[in-house]
Amino acid sequence: MAGEMLLDVQNLTVQFRGDAGWTSAVENVSFQVGERECLGLVGESGSGKSVTALSILGLHARRTARIPSGVIAYRGQDILRLPTRALRKLRGGEIAMVFQDPMSTLNPVLTIADQITETLILHQSLSAAAARQQAQRLLDMVRIPDAARRLDEYPHRLSGGMRQRVVIAMAIACRPKLLIADEPTTALDVTIQAQILELLRDLQDELGMSVLLISHDLGVIAEFAHRVMVMYAGRTVETAPVRALFERPVHPYTIGLLAAAPRLELDTDRLPTIAGSIPDPASIVPGCRYSPRCDVALESCRNLPPAMGSAEPGHLARCPPRLAALGFAA
Amino acid sequence: MTLHPLLRRLVRAIPIILIVAVLTFMLMHLLPGDPAAVIAGSDASVEAVDRIRVQLGLDKPVVTQLVLWFVRLAHGDLGTSLVLDQTVLSAVMERLPVTASLSAVALAITVPFGVAFGVLAAYFRGTWIDQGVMMLALLGVSVPSFWIAILSVILFSVTLGWLPSSGYVPMDQGVGQWLAALIQPASVLALFQIGFLARMTRSAMLDVLDQDFIRTARAKGVSEWRTILKHGFRNTLIPVVTVTGIILSLLIGGSVIIEQVFALPGIGRLVVQGILARDYPLVQGVMLLFGITFVVLNLLVDVLYTMVDPRVRNE
Numbered sequence A: 001m002a003g004e005m006l007l008d009v010q011n012l013t014v015q016f017r018g019d020a021g022w023t024s025a026v027e028n029v030s031f032q033v034g035e036r037e038c039l040g041l042v043g044e045s046g047s048g049k050s051v052t053a054l055s056i057l058g059l060h061a062r063r064t065a066r067i068p069s070g071v072i073a074y075r076g077q078d079i080l081r082l083p084t085r086a087l088r089k090l091r092g093g094e095i096a097m098v099f100q101d102p103m104s105t106l107n108p109v110l111t112i113a114d115q116i117t118e119t120l121i122l123h124q125s126l127s128a129a130a131a132r133q134q135a136q137r138l139l140d141m142v143r144i145p146d147a148a149r150r151l152d153e154y155p156h157r158l159s160g161g162m163r164q165r166v167v168i169a170m171a172i173a174c175r176p177k178l179l180i181a182d183e184p185t186t187a188l189d190v191t192i193q194a195q196i197l198e199l200l201r202d203l204q205d206e207l208g209m210s211v212l213l214i215s216h217d218l219g220v221i222a223e224f225a226h227r228v229m230v231m232y233a234g235r236t237v238e239t240a241p242v243r244a245l246f247e248r249p250v251h252p253y254t255i256g257l258l259a260a261a262p263r264l265e266l267d268t269d270r271l272p273t274i275a276g277s278i279p280d281p282a283s284i285v286p287g288c289r290y291s292p293r294c295d296v297a298l299e300s301c302r303n304l305p306p307a308m309g310s311a312e313p314g315h316l317a318r319c320p321p322r323l324a325a326l327g328f329a330a
Numbered sequence B: 001m002t003l004h005p006l007l008r009r010l011v012r013a014i015p016i017i018l019i020v021a022v023l024t025f026m027l028m029h030l031l032p033g034d035p036a037a038v039i040a041g042s043d044a045s046v047e048a049v050d051r052i053r054v055q056l057g058l059d060k061p062v063v064t065q066l067v068l069w070f071v072r073l074a075h076g077d078l079g080t081s082l083v084l085d086q087t088v089l090s091a092v093m094e095r096l097p098v099t100a101s102l103s104a105v106a107l108a109i110t111v112p113f114g115v116a117f118g119v120l121a122a123y124f125r126g127t128w129i130d131q132g133v134m135m136l137a138l139l140g141v142s143v144p145s146f147w148i149a150i151l152s153v154i155l156f157s158v159t160l161g162w163l164p165s166s167g168y169v170p171m172d173q174g175v176g177q178w179l180a181a182l183i184q185p186a187s188v189l190a191l192f193q194i195g196f197l198a199r200m201t202r203s204a205m206l207d208v209l210d211q212d213f214i215r216t217a218r219a220k221g222v223s224e225w226r227t228i229l230k231h232g233f234r235n236t237l238i239p240v241v242t243v244t245g246i247i248l249s250l251l252i253g254g255s256v257i258i259e260q261v262f263a264l265p266g267i268g269r270l271v272v273q274g275i276l277a278r279d280y281p282l283v284q285g286v287m288l289l290f291g292i293t294f295v296v297l298n299l300l301v302d303v304l305y306t307m308v309d310p311r312v313r314n315e
């Protein structure tokens, strides 16, 4: 594991208010992000990736969401128990976020300059003029051509890729220590995706940030992340260094994901997929949540909640039968 | 040929004003009975009725009358009142400041309260503050305005003696007295629109607060109130401006009743007098004025759109 832990999440559970009371969208999730490390978070749609990410910034609505248990320690401080003011200092200042859809994450009635300088004025107490200069430098940093002219434009004048660059400029404005990128390229054209990822990687090196990268594209994760956490139906099913995960996956769900990942050299229309779909958080089986879709599930899988077990140092999986079969003590 | 968007809207307003003029003209002909006989009254002689018919040009073919109507309008001639000893235009112009003042003061009360209540209700969604605002909105549609006006006069003018119960003081005789004369009728008028504006602001605000860019603002560390006002409220301005335009029309319309209760010598009273006296030219003139005012209001709302939303500006 690279360096000291910047973020240490322990047993995080997030619940939403539904028709039948509170249901857990994320349950007992634990992970760490080290200094300058990139942790990849993968899983199918609805597995709880965004919910996990939003918890780190305390962005769930109090009315509909609650976090009954868990610790989110940022540099030793529990974010969940931070007073509002201190939490606001972290947001945008120390921990910043890039969202999925750049078409809707920028405010349509404020200029690019307004939106970038707001963070600078708020966290660094810059004067309006200094903030504007800094905003222009940031646009240069995210490689937006003709930055001076773009400053006074409104978001609707920019393409999707350009908007995502603006969102990234906003996120790195105060040199955050941790950048959370929730599917930053999913909404973009394929050619633009590669450019944005390259930009993110360069910025990570340049600014020495840690990154929590959420994606359901395993190719992106393979290239970018140092370690990977795989989520299924609100739970962690496997965490491992990136090479170990791709070369020696343990959990049947991870194996399924890897088999289903589209590869460019595989020039075929019939890509393998995992049969079935992710269960609704309100209707979950008592045992392993993946067991209804699992090819190798045993009777015990359906009834007993599986515990996390260790395969190699730093490589954990929530599948006792597989771990036993591979010769690791469960 | 490309026209400036505002110029294009102006051009589009012209046919609407023409239609309003035709409709006003037809007022005289669509009403049941012979207008000349109605104007002359039930006990008028045949000669008297004929005289009025000739005087108003009602003996000519309808098409000729319509052409003459437009020719007169083009000259700024709205005709002469049958009962007041003056032209329709001068009668209207004399009373215009009263109604304009009343509507303006009422609007100046409605907008800040309506918007503030709407934003508060959205922010405190589901709490007693929200419910209180919705109650006020309900009041606007369920209680007649003359009733509130009378209660208000009993309380503030009769019992407390704080405000005059009737009459108008022009602004050039002192802004304080002008405002004292108008504050009560304008408040009663505004009371009915504050709830409407609050309700529309609230729902626009709730839509906006669900948008992704609000979450972005929070993720940047922007405080809750700043998020609501800077990022949220600015995005509700389009619907709020639209509703404000409608409300101004409603205020002008509502002034007809309020001017009666508070004995304000405005357009509303003028038109009621005109209707009671069967003064057709006067009623026509006022209708035309109202019609043009509403068209101009809509135009103003369009202009405001381009000021509050950059996306409309670049359309």
Ligand SMILES: Nc1ncnc2c1ncn2[C@@H]1O[C@H](COP(=O)(O)OP(=O)(O)OP(=O)(O)O)[C@@H](O)[C@H]1O
Binding pocket: A016, A017, A025, A043, A044, A045, A046, A047, A048, A049, A050, A051, A052, A064, A216, A280, A281
């Ligand atoms: N505000 C909310 N209220 C109620 N349920 C929610 C809310 N947000 C998320 N959920 C539920 O939590 C579960 C996880 O959602 P989440 O958005 O984290 O998925 P995800 O892994 O990010 O998926 P995607 O790849 O589609 O972004 C889903 O079942 C979703 O319905």
Ligand SMILES: [Mg+2]
Binding pocket: A049, A050, A051, A182
């Ligand atoms: Mg998501």
